[in-house]
Amino acid sequence: MSLKNFVQISRKIVCVGRNYKEHAKELGNPLPQKPVIFLKPPSSYLVEGGGNIRLPPDRTSIDHEIELGVIIENKCSSIKPSEAEDYIGGFCLALDLTDRISQQEAKRGGLPWTLAKGFDTACPVSEFIPKTSVNNAENLQLQLIVNDKLVQNGFTKDMIFNIPYIISYISDYITLDRGDLILTGTPHGVGPITHGDQLNGKLFQTETNNILTQMCFTVE
């Protein structure tokens, strides 16, 4: 099946936390020595036209986190960063929606982050962008606008761990399969969204200001 349908093929969504310095600071987290890795299940995917973002049980708000997604072309395990490029099939824009209250409770209790990160619709994604359409993934700009206000505006060059390193690191523990999605972290500016909010995400190639994709979602 074509990678355009990665949402149907993915067997996992692997996410990296605290991968932008300013974002780690804004949440009062120490800078990581190694990537912080967690999963979202494929049941959390949301595509445009597939409905609205739905808040998890007992919550009146959740946090937005705009991220660059990397889609894996071919199965890989224990690969070196220098080999990673060959395994990338394409990119997308994504939101790593987070139940921040649940996440803080999990952190305090030493418990898993799963329900805080993995609820239904917690992973809205844009269309698939083929690798050939992206000049340089290390120089992209991510923007998120909530109700016409620019709330996040970040650059992938500010990632602490770059994409080849992340793919290599994950693949040492977890075999990546065709269609799997990797979310590469969010820049600073995370904050709450609630019922009725309109989200508009954009991905640009920084040198040319070319828009690679955009996506719109509403919170139910």
Place this chain on the structure above:
Amino acid sequence: MALRNFVKMSRKIVCVGRNYTEHAKELGNPSPGEPVIFIKPTSAYLTEGCIRLPPARKEIHYETELGVVIGRGGSAIPLGEGGLHIGGYCLALDMTDRQSQTEAKQSGLPWTLAKGFDTSCPVSGLVAKEAVSNVKDLRLELLVNDKLVQSGSVSDMTFSVDYLISYVSDYMTWETGDLLLTGTPKGVGPVTHGDRLHGKLIDERNQQTLTEMRFSVE
């Protein structure tokens, strides 16, 4: 695709921690008010061959668990209706990098690498739903190098299978082929290279072994 191929169909393996009181105690954990939920990626499945220890890790633990294979997906499943979504059962091991997990708990970090490494979810074949008249009559046993190390009764679970299916479905939609691991009884411990693990799922009413599985540690 037939449910006996659930390993190829699953898009998630949802696991429950601390679901047997004695196991919570042995690890010094409080018994939870709500189920402790985490996921393993499907790349963790192992159906035959060797369990491989993750890079540079010494303390990997076995945890024998009853698996429930979802036969019909759903969300917001009412209590009492979980059973309608069960397609079958299996025996499984929730292999855990205990050292990694302890570090994650101390720093408030995710459990993912501690629980989700390749081969951390060895499973038996599917046991048909009809083969189990009452899930509470099931017993899990694990032998390591011929020594019985775990023996627990499903009736000792804190949260029942029905409750867990319903609880998880309030947050995450179940899909056909998904696997639910329902927690481990006491007796967890480390494995090392060359160890032979032999698990059994037994129906205590008639002492019938419903399924067995054998794996060795590379």
